[in-house]
Amino acid sequence: MSLTANWSYPTAIKFGAGRIAELPAACAQAGITKPLLVTDRGLAALPVTESTIAVLEKAGIECGLFSDVDPNPNERNLAAGVAAYNAGGYDGVIAFGGGSGLDLGKCVAFMAGQTRPVWDFEDIGDWWTRADADAIAPIVAVPTTAGTGSEVGRAGVLTNSETHEKKIIFHPKMLPAVVICDPELTVGMPKAITAGTGLDAFAHCVEAFSSPFYHPMSQGIALEGMRLVIEYLPRAYADGTDLEARAQMMSAAAMGATAFQKGLGAIHAMSHPIGAVFGTHHGTTNAVCMPAVLKFNADAIRDRFDKAAGYLGIEGGFDGFCAFVDEFNDSLGVPKGLTALGVTEESIPELVKGAIKDPSCGGNPIELTEENLEALFRAAM
Numbered sequence: 001m002s003l004t005a006n007w008s009y010p011t012a013i014k015f016g017a018g019r020i021a022e023l024p025a026a027c028a029q030a031g032i033t034k035p036l037l038v039t040d041r042g043l044a045a046l047p048v049t050e051s052t053i054a055v056l057e058k059a060g061i062e063c064g065l066f067s068d069v070d071p072n073p074n075e076r077n078l079a080a081g082v083a084a085y086n087a088g089g090y091d092g093v094i095a096f097g098g099g100s101g102l103d104l105g106k107c108v109a110f111m112a113g114q115t116r117p118v119w120d121f122e123d124i125g126d127w128w129t130r131a132d133a134d135a136i137a138p139i140v141a142v143p144t145t146a147g148t149g150s151e152v153g154r155a156g157v158l159t160n161s162e163t164h165e166k167k168i169i170f171h172p173k174m175l176p177a178v179v180i181c182d183p184e185l186t187v188g189m190p191k192a193i194t195a196g197t198g199l200d201a202f203a204h205c206v207e208a209f210s211s212p213f214y215h216p217m218s219q220g221i222a223l224e225g226m227r228l229v230i231e232y233l234p235r236a237y238a239d240g241t242d243l244e245a246r247a248q249m250m251s252a253a254a255m256g257a258t259a260f261q262k263g264l265g266a267i268h269a270m271s272h273p274i275g276a277v278f279g280t281h282h283g284t285t286n287a288v289c290m291p292a293v294l295k296f297n298a299d300a301i302r303d304r305f306d307k308a309a310g311y312l313g314i315e316g317g318f319d320g321f322c323a324f325v326d327e328f329n330d331s332l333g334v335p336k337g338l339t340a341l342g343v344t345e346e347s348i349p350e351l352v353k354g355a356i357k358d359p360s361c362g363g364n365p366i367e368l369t370e371e372n373l374e375a376l377f378r379a380a381m
Contacts, residue, residue: 003183003247010152010258015181015250017243020052020142023094023180024059030138030177032092034062036085038105039097040069048144048185052096064088066108069097072275072282073104074161075118081108085137092138095176098197099148099282102141103156106174109137110156123155123170123359131171141176144185146236146249147197147283149204149257151179159276165354166272181254183246191237192284195332198233198249200283202226203267203290204256209308210301211263211363218262225255227312230328237332263363266293266355266376273354280341287334288341292380294322296372300365338381348377 004016012029014022027035035056043049044067056063066084069077085093085108095105111118113135120130141151150156155170189197205225208218229252235245270293271285294301298318306317314320335341343351352373355361361368 011175011179013179013181017182017184019180020182020185021055023055024061026140026178026180027061030092030140032138034090035092035094036064036066036088036090037094037096038066038081038108039101041067043097043101064090069100069104071100072159072279073100074159076161077104078107078111078118082111085112095139095141098145099150102143102150106139107156107158107169109139110171110174112137118169121169123168128171133173136173139176141179143181145189145197146186146253147200149253151176152254153257164276166276168359181250183243183250186246187241189240194237196281196283198229199287201253201256202229203286204260207264207267208259208262210265210297210365212365213263215262218259221255222259223308225252225259228252230312264360265364266368268360269355269358272358273351274343277347278342284334285341287329288338289380291325292376296376297365348374351377
C-alpha cells in the first residue's frame with residue numbers, strides 16, 4: 001500500500017515521504033511569495049531546517065527564519081515573532097516543527113495585522129469575531145513530529161508568562177491553507193519525543209472519543225486514530241527509521257486534532273496548567289494524567305470503550321483498556337505519576353484554579369468542579 005496521498009479534509013494536505021520538495025508549490029498555492037519560517041530554537045540549528053530552507057532558495061523564494069520560541073510558547077515569543085514578520089515585509093508564515101513551532105507560527109500569522117492584544121482572542125464564546133479576518137496572513141504548516149496535530153487545527157496554545165496560564169487562541173482562519181506531512185522529517189526524533197508526541201495524539205483521540213457531544217465523524221476518526229497509535233507507536237519508538245510507522249503516526253496526529261473538534265476533557269484541563277507552571281512536555285503530561293482520568297470518567301464512558309476495545313484488539317472491555325493504557329505508558333518510558341514530572345503537592349490548589357478555567361473542561365463527560373479536580377490531581381500524583 002502506498003502511503004502517499006492528497007487530502008482536502010480538514011484542509012489541503014500533501015502527505016507522503018519526500019513531499020517537502022513541494023514546499024515552494026505549497027507556498028504558491030497559499031499565495032505566499034516571501035515566507036517567514038517559524039520554528040523552535042532546537043530545531044532551527046538542525047539539518048532538517050537547513051535543508052527545508054534550501055528547498056525554498058533553490059526555487060528562488062526568499063525565506064526568513066524566526067526561532068525565538070520556547071517549548072511552551074508565550075506572548076513574549078509572539079511579540080518578537082510579529083515584530084520580525086512586520087519588519088521583514090513577509091506575506092505569509094511557514095509554521096515548522098512540533099507543537100511549539102506550529103502554534104507560535106500560526107499565532108504570528110494571526111496577530112501580525114491585528115491591533116488588539118492577543119488575549120482578546122481567547123477561545124471563549126465568539127471572541128474570535130473581534131479579529132480583523134482580512135489581516136490574517138496565510139499559513140503553510142510542516143509538522144516535524146507526530147503528536148499535536150496543530151497543523152490541522154484552528155487554534156494555537158499560548159502561555160501567559162505573567163500568570164502562568166495556558167490560553168487557547170482561536171480563529172477559523174488560523175487553519176493552515178496547505179499542510180505538508182512528510183514522515184521523513186520525523187525520522188530524527190529521539191525516543192522520548194517520539195513517545196511523548198505519539199501519546200499526545202493518543203490522548204486527543206481518547207478524549208474526543210470520551211466527549212459527550214454529538215459529532216459522529218469525529219467519533220469515528222478518534223477510534224481509528226487510537227488504533228493507529230496502538231499499532232504503530234511501539235514500532236516508531238523501537239526503530240525511528242521505520243518509515244511506515246512514522247507515516248501512520250503522522251496520520252494519527254492529524255486525526256487526533258481533527259477529532260477533538262468534538263471536545264477535550266480533564267486530561268487536557270490538567271495538563272495545560274501543569275505545563276504552564278512546571279514547563280513539562282505536553283504529550284508526556286497527558287499520558288501521566290490519562291489513567292486517573294479514565295477511572296474518574298468510568299461511569300460515563302464504560303459502554304463506549306467496552307465496544308471500542310474489541311476493535312482495538314484489547315480484551316476485557318473498558319477495564320482491559322485501562323490496564324492496557326498503564327502497560328502502554330510503561331513500555332514507552334512514561335513516568336509513573338506527576339511527582340516524577342516535578343509537580344508538588346503544594347502546587348495543587350494553583351493547578352486546580354488553572355484547570356477549572358481551561359476550555360477543555362467543557363468536553364469532559366463528567367462535570368468538573370474544583371473539588372473533583374483536586375481529587376484527580378492527587379490521584380495522578
